[in-house]
Amino acid sequence: MSDFTEEPVDVRGTTLSVQQAGAGEPLLFLHGAGGRNWTALHKKLAESYRVIAPEHPGFGRSQIPEWMLSMADLSLFYLDFIERLGLEGVHLAGHSLGGWLTAEIATRNTSRLKTVSLLAPAGVAAPEEPFGDIFLWTPEQATRAQFFDQSLAEKRLAVAPDLDLLLQNKAATARLAWNPRLANPQLPYWLHRIDKPTLVLWGRQDRIVPFACQPHWLKGLPHAQAATLDECGHAIHNEKPDAAAERMTSFIKGAKA
Amino acid sequence: MKLFFFHLMPYADLDLSYADAYDTAWVTLPNSYFDPAKGKAAYDRYIGELELADQLGFDGICVNEHHQTAYGLMPAPNLIAAALTRTTKNAKIAILGRALPLVNNPVNIAEEFAMLDQMSGGRIITGFVRGIGSEYYAAGVNPTLSHERYYEAHDLILQAWTREGPFKFHGRHYNFDYVNLWPRPVQQPHPPVWVPSQGSRETIEWCAAKERRYTYLQTFSPLPLAQKNFDAYREVAANDGYEAQPSQLGWAVPTYVAETDEIARRELKPHIEAFFNRFLRFPIEMRMPPGYSSVASAKHLIETKFALRSTDQTIDTLSDLGMVMYGSPRTVRDKFLHHQKTMGFGNLIAMMQIATQPAEQTEKSLRLFASEVAPHLRDVSQTAHAAQ
Numbered sequence: 001m002s003d004f005t006e007e008p009v010d011v012r013g014t015t016l017s018v019q020q021a022g023a024g025e026p027l028l029f030l031h032g033a034g035g036r037n038w039t040a041l042h043k044k045l046a047e048s049y050r051v052i053a054p055e056h057p058g059f060g061r062s063q064i065p066e067w068m069l070s071m072a073d074l075s076l077f078y079l080d081f082i083e084r085l086g087l088e089g090v091h092l093a094g095h096s097l098g099g100w101l102t103a104e105i106a107t108r109n110t111s112r113l114k115t116v117s118l119l120a121p122a123g124v125a126a127p128e129e130p131f132g133d134i135f136l137w138t139p140e141q142a143t144r145a146q147f148f149d150q151s152l153a154e155k156r157l158a159v160a161p162d163l164d165l166l167l168q169n170k171a172a173t174a175r176l177a178w179n180p181r182l183a184n185p186q187l188p189y190w191l192h193r194i195d196k197p198t199l200v201l202w203g204r205q206d207r208i209v210p211f212a213c214q215p216h217w218l219k220g221l222p223h224a225q226a227a228t229l230d231e232c233g234h235a236i237h238n239e240k241p242d243a244a245a246e247r248m249t250s251f252i253k254g255a256k257a
Numbered sequence: 258m259k260l261f262f263f264h265l266m267p268y269a270d271l272d273l274s275y276a277d278a279y280d281t282a283w284v285t286l287p288n289s290y291f292d293p294a295k296g297k298a299a300y301d302r303y304i305g306e307l308e309l310a311d312q313l314g315f316d317g318i319c320v321n322e323h324h325q326t327a328y329g330l331m332p333a334p335n336l337i338a339a340a341l342t343r344t345t346k347n348a349k350i351a352i353l354g355r356a357l358p359l360v361n362n363p364v365n366i367a368e369e370f371a372m373l374d375q376m377s378g379g380r381i382i383t384g385f386v387r388g389i390g391s392e393y394y395a396a397g398v399n400p401t402l403s404h405e406r407y408y409e410a411h412d413l414i415l416q417a418w419t420r421e422g423p424f425k426f427h428g429r430h431y432n433f434d435y436v437n438l439w440p441r442p443v444q445q446p447h448p449p450v451w452v453p454s455q456g457s458r459e460t461i462e463w464c465a466a467k468e469r470r471y472t473y474l475q476t477f478s479p480l481p482l483a484q485k486n487f488d489a490y491r492e493v494a495a496n497d498g499y500e501a502q503p504s505q506l507g508w509a510v511p512t513y514v515a516e517t518d519e520i521a522r523r524e525l526k527p528h529i530e531a532f533f534n535r536f537l538r539f540p541i542e543m544r545m546p547p548g549y550s551s552v553a554s555a556k557h558l559i560e561t562k563f564a565l566r567s568t569d570q571t572i573d574t575l576s577d578l579g580m581v582m583y584g585s586p587r588t589v590r591d592k593f594l595h596h597q598k599t600m601g602f603g604n605l606i607a608m609m610q611i612a613t614q615p616a617e618q619t620e621k622s623l624r625l626f627a628s629e630v631a632p633h634l635r636d637v638s639q640t641a642h643a644a645q
Binding site for chain 2: 135163171
């Protein structure tokens with residue numbers, strides 16, 4: 001038996017696949033370039049919150065309108081999504097590409113947000129340490145780069161990937177983020193608009209979106225706190241789900257107080 | 258049939274042991290492998306080979322565009338074409354092609370082609386391509402928008418050539434308030450458009466549609482694929498209510514002619530193997546950037562290429578696939594006569610300088626082809642071959 005529900009949600013004519021579990025304040029979790037998975041982190045967070053995990057337009061089972069081309073489009077789309085579900089006081093969280101998306105949404109409108117959690121967000125590049133090339137890497141290189149603990153990577157590699165899903169999600173990512181690669185050079189100038197408590201959580205050994213990016217975020221965010229996980233790569237939700245959940249819940253509780 | 262000499266202008270001095278350290282000769286192979294002192298001689302030699310083909314009576318000479326690679330030193334093929342307008346007299350000059358989606362101003366392509374058409378006195382053939390996958394890493398252009406940019410750039414260029422300017426063009430990717438081409442091309446309504454491709458059904462349908470009837474060029478592919486795509490072209494034409502002519506089909510293939518079959522095989526072997534195994538080498542992720550093709554075609558390529566990738570090709574495996582034509586003049590003549598009859602193409606695009614091949618061999622092969630092969634191919638029937 002699955003510990004979450006999954007159903008289609010229509011947002012102004014675009015149907016997304018949405019997974020949900022738990023009860024309480026809404027926590028909207030936006031996935032990264034690899035696609036939407038119900039991970040141990042989701043499960044843990046669902047013990048305290050109503051976790052809502054949509055699959056982005058163009059990924060997996062979700063549709064993408066032909067006109068939708070950019071992260072700007074997608075961030076406004078998600079403001080529609082939040083309104084469509086009638087959510088208020090949302091804890092908005094996102095990982096990697098989804099972390100970048102989270103920041104784009106929050107620079108536009110925070111009125112329905114309570115907190116913002118950025119997990120190894122793409123979107124702001126550190127000139128001194130470029131992102132890994134997730135498009136040019138082989139599947140093995142990309143999988144290995146997700147983890148600090150290579151035995152976790154090997155476990156993942158032992159299972160044959162769903163090639164259709166992999167190719168579709170890569171194309172969906174490229175459509176949004178090919179150039180500039182996985183970043184918006186204008187974003188740092190708008191981070192001051194995120195007027196809600198913001199967590200910037202990173203794995204210290206991230207080889208995809210390097211830890212060196214974290215200070216670039218902290219410089220621009222007015223209400224940020226940093227958290228770092230040791231012996232953790234890019235896939236925070238897979239490598240350190242318990243520690244990540246603990247950091248997120250204590251941040252959210254602290255933000256309430 | 259019409260006979261064309263095609264040049265890639267490879268970096269023939271490439272240290273082939275690069276493959277011990279790098280998995281590709283494209284984009285990520287450091288350009289320290291290029292010796293700045295050797296460029297001038299290479300261009301002199303290659304332009305000379307194209308000029309020789311004109312003097313030997315080839316119907317056309319062909320250049321092409323690739324970026325950031327030892328495979329071809331022509332990131333700007335129109336520069337070479339411009340030089341050839343001054344030093345050649347009769348041959349068509351085919352630019353096969355310009356990669357339309359890679360530029361942000363397609364009007365500039367329309368302008369350059371119009372200039373070349375004027376400078377050559379109406380001798381150019383234009384090629385419109387998307388560029389291969391690796392170009393999208395080199396150019397930074399979004400591969401998921403490649404098809405729509407291609408079609409939109411094509412529309413803009415054709416309008417620039419054929420409509421009275423100034424006019425406005427507003428598309429999804431290209432926006433101009435003033436399009437007004439000076440000079441206009443000499444060939445009216447516009448220079449011929451050829452489409453070199455590995456061949457997707459979509460491309461073939463687009464080329465063969467009766468309002469376009471562009472010449473479709475099958476590039477460096479196994480024979481059964483070329484046959485299948487030529488048949489598909491004829492079928493699309495027939496469904497569109499007209500009969501496709503051989504002049505609408507071209508076959509591009511590496512070709513080498515020497516005194517005997519045995520000499521040809523011995524001399525060609527290292528170069529053709531270097532061509533396919535070293536120069537035309539890239540990981541699948543570079544060959545197929547995300548969204549460059551549909552999920553289904555990308556998946557198909559991944560599944561089939563995985564088999565190829567593990568083993569190098571040899572001259573014999575390549576020859577069995579029909580991906581190279583070589584031998585004595587008689588052998589090469591008979592092969593082309595046979596394939597023309599089976600496949601019904603009207604343009605043969607012979608790549609006759611291959612990877613590391615030295616100048617003497619290239620010149621010998623060109624001269625033998627011109628004197629002993631070409632005369633037998635020229636008069637081959639131009640009537641359409643019946644669809645299979």
